[in-house]
Amino acid sequence: MDIVSYLKDHLVFLDGGMGTLLQKRGLKPGELPERWNIAHPEEIIEIHKSYYEAGSNIVIANTFGANPLKFEKEELRSLVTAGVENALRAREESGGDQEKFVGLDIGPLGKLLRPYGDLDFEEAVSLYAETIRIGAAAGADLVFIETMNDSYDTKAAVLAAKEACSLPIFASNAYGEDGKLMTGASPAAMVALLEGLGVCALGANCSLGPAQMKDIVDEYLRTASVPVLLKPNAGLPRSENGKTVYDVYPEEFSQLMEGYVRQGIRLAGGCCGTTPDYIRATVEKAADIPPVPVTDKGITAVSSGTHAVEFGASPILIGERINPTGKKRFKQALREGDIDYILGEGIRQQENGAHVLDVNVGIPDIDEKTMLSKVAYELQAIVDLPLQIDTTDAEAMEAALRLCNGKPMINSANGKEEVMREIFPLAKKYGGLVVCLTLDEDGIPQDAEGRVRIARRMIETAASYGIAKKDLIFDPLAMTVSADKDAAIVTLEALRRIRDELGARTSLGVSNISFGLPEREIITASFFSLALANGLSAAIMNPGSAEMMKVYYAWRTLQGLDDNCADYIENIGRYKALTAASGSASGGSAPSGGEASPAKDVGAGDERSALTDAIIHGRAVLAGELTEKLLAGLSADPLAIVNEQIIPALDTVGRGFEKKTMYLPQLLMSAEASQAAFEQIRAQVEKSGAKGPSRSKFVIATVQGDIHDIGKNIVKLLLENYGFDVTDLGKDVPPETIVETVTAQHAPLVGLSALMTTTVPAMEETIRQLREKAPWAKVVVGGAVLTQEYADSIGADCYAKDAMASVRYAVQIDEQQN
């Protein structure tokens, strides 16, 4: 019988610890256990046999750490093959008449993925795939991915297994005492991700003893619709007379495991510190317990790298602002690759209360596939919300789904056969909640009946791809009420019927309803309220809209979803003063304190003007307001404001910094305040068509291998303040990219940053290539480990000991050249 069929009606017992047993048999500190597969196969086989004889159904091969980062290709091949063969042999030779299977053990690569670490997601997928291919060829019955402490890494391993073999996949994560993975994912987030990817069983192992795993088990059993596995440690290790002992013994361990099996755990084993005795005791106590049936929990959920968002009684808000439609500034940002602007929309929406972020970057003249992936990737580095990938380009969709950390929403499919053929296989492979628009080849049905019929057909078609109804969310399309007076009524009826007749979730882009009408928000918010009353589960909306947010909080309160009205009371004050909201509160960092002070007389002739003062003291909002007022004056000259008020402020602060009467945080606050002033100047200059003040082009980067870029960002900010046209290539930038950019722009100045001695060689190489291909460029270097001598030895033109030193040098070069 194969493991999947066996698992349907049986409990499955897993094996226990390996490392501790190997140490007892003489594994030396620092010795890689996988080498024993060939050096001491008899010991490994003995251990596997003892687990089968204790009653384990699945024994996993000694391949936990066998990956291409640790072993050369040939050795990897022989160690993994031998590992699986040892387990196969143990199965053959062992006593016990239970069903027996052999798992290929896959542990984490031990490196963190980008953006926080330096391992690329696709690289991780191919590294895992290498081991998995060998193990599958050697005859393993299943792939057992375990002890994963990062959701993104887990996804890489599972995806690798899906692509490298056709074996059943089991996936298990290691949680901390706070019930989260090292990188923050909750059990519900992992269930959403892994069920989406289609694993056979999922659960938790390692890190904790059985008693400490109670909450984790509860959460798994509440959310999972596939069998749940559990492999706790034998408690926590402590030192006793110089020996390590674990504080939970087989009797207590097995009692707790028995309880978990009664509660619904379907696969039980042990991890660190457990031995065949632990497994035997567990089998003895639990073997005769009738397995708790695995039921479909019917939960519709998406997830990020940290948490799951469940679609249920409480409405889900999907932020719609990352979308160029009708937004000139956004389109410009897309064309210029101004990712900060786009990410800013993401941060703002999270702060305004969005639960999910829609990501749409579709404009005709850009490479949508690349841009969509880039924005999705960068967003999930800074915002921990699930994403809704929004594109009509199937290739772009697949690329973005692949690199999503978590289970995303897929926006969208519809009733057209061709579209379903394109989207459903993607949803099946990568997991995702598919937004299903109720339209088909014949367009959008006029009546609710037609829309419900399409929804019904889509449920059937999705099922044929193995996609459950809970992973579909229907958008019955809000049409403009000014064009069709019954538009809202039809949509509301469709919502109600999809909920009642099909038992499915719904989502709506609500704002379309009010198109063409004055005071749109009044109509939109009223419609939102009605839609919620008719069963709407989620809205694609602007979380910066006060009217919408008022409805949201009021609705939750009136529906009994807000205990003690706490959320309402806490949040509603934010909307009290606002009428129509813009959704784009002032950017920048300025704290709101102290901005009430009115800009009195701000004549440019004052000895030290209010604007200069505001910049020196780091008051960004005030600086922006003052500049705006100055610009509104009759004889306002933007250049004069810059030269007479902003630059003097920057100089004062810069000199203060150099004399150590002012410090870095103050320097930055001033720089940001002057940025706020510059933004006003820039807007004015653009309006008038004149050219603003500018200095040379300056290309800046943190060198290859270095992933810390705060220093570089500080220098960039100051350079921009001084009028340089800065191209920021980011961090971990290969020499070739820097050289290409400098050459293409014929930039006279290059700034390179490196934090560590280990990355200075990359800096040196970059300078070497620049000398060859861009001999005109002056190179200024900085960073924690650099000194004047060090900078000289790698051939830099200038060593900048701090941010101001970079600016001074750049100004000097600029003035020499122009």
Place this chain on the structure above:
Amino acid sequence: MDDNTVFVKRYTGSEDSLSAVDAGEVWRYAGFPGGPSGEDEPLEALFEEVLAQSRGVFRYDVCYRRFPLRFEDGMPVLPFAHSSKGLARCLRGSREAVMMAATVGIGTDRMIARAQRESAARALLWQALGAERVEALCDTFCADLLKESADPGIRETPRFSPGYGDLPLETQKDFVRILDCSRQIGVSLSETLLMTPSKSVTAIFGILPACEDGKRGEVADRGGQGCRGCAAKDCMFRKTPGRS
């Protein structure tokens, strides 16, 4: 004695388990010894915002190995190869040594990355706060380890880390491997030996037997992490009062 087991200690971050944020230290890490006063309300307000935002972001995890120490030809015999005289000086007289790795978690990196997109000053403060927290974690851990010991007179030497003095940064690889850092507390190394999460520390320190004459002066004079022993006299982070 030592059987290679790595132990893990986790702190909740609540006040009874870890010292509260030392604002002075945060400002020092931010390059602002003494911190703001008078006309810096915007900066103070930003600091308060960052503090409020940081609630629940940090995790405090330490993994460590404790082992008996012996010396051969004046050099400590350690679970990794080295020829560092500085480390030997730091550990001399110790009967035991502790290798440790500490981290305040990846959430900090997410918040730093996010702050970078918003404001350089905010990012700087986040960065400084993370540094202060991980140092506070190391201090708390060391103090707790001594408290657990039966012998009340013992003291610890300063912590010594890969990359200090003549101990090559390459030694990071040994620390991360020996302490099983990736699995135990989620700390891993990049190709260029940067640690992730970025606010992490690896270190080794010795445990000195109780002094017979009760003098404790010797502990400080060992190089290691103390600013006094460091050659970088012009360092902006230097902990010397009255630096101007």
